[in-house]
Amino acid sequence: MVVHTEKYRRHTVLFQKMRTANMSADESDSPDPTLPRVRRIILANWQSMELRNFLWALDAKYLSTTNRPTDGKRRTPGNKACVRQVCDTSRAVAGVAPPGLWINCYDPVWLENLPEWEVEQMEIINQPYDFTLDPPHEDAANTTGPNSSL
Numbered sequence: 001m002v003v004h005t006e007k008y009r010r011h012t013v014l015f016q017k018m019r020t021a022n023m024s025a026d027e028s029d030s031p032d033p034t035l036p037r038v039r040r041i042i043l044a045n046w047q048s049m050e051l052r053n054f055l056w057a058l059d060a061k062y063l064s065t066t067n068r069p070t071d072g073k074r075r076t077p078g079n080k081a082c083v084r085q086v087c088d089t090s091r092a093v094a095g096v097a098p099p100g101l102w103i104n105c106y107d108p109v110w111l112e113n114l115p116e117w118e119v120e121q122m123e124i125i126n127q128p129y130d131f132t133l134d135p136p137h138e139d140a141a142n143t144t145g146p147n148s149s150l
Contacts, residue, residue, distance in 0.1 A: 017100050042092070044093060046110050050105070
């Protein structure tokens with residue numbers, strides 16, 4: 001989704017630093033393949049809430065485009081993508097934290113509990129990452145009207 005959608009390409013740098021093992025996993029309650037594919041998200045303790053919300057929002061955008069393509073084509077044949085959700089029974093695991101991410105990608109409590117040498121090895125970028133998916137249009141920011149400051 002990030003690579004194939006122009007307005008999300010700026011996030012490619014984040015995903016180049018992450019691997020599948022760094023993302024949250026999921027699990028299912030039902031072995032019955034005829035039921036809708038709903039999976040419980042397994043949380044990775046190292047991930048900040050900001051990063052999680054960003055990844056989940058991207059998942060939602062991916063699902064909306066795969067289920068309703070806008071390019072005039074039919075949906076790709078095969079099974080529908082599974083729906084991933086956090087619920088009260090979602091587990092949390094240590095996970096594998098990638099080094100070299102921005103400070104707001106990591107959970108602050110998780111970072112506080114790491115030994116100093118391990119934090120140094122993480123090579124954290126000490127600036128916040130901009131998780132914005134759909135920035136406001138420049139035209140909207142430059143309009144005049146009753147609510148503008150111009």
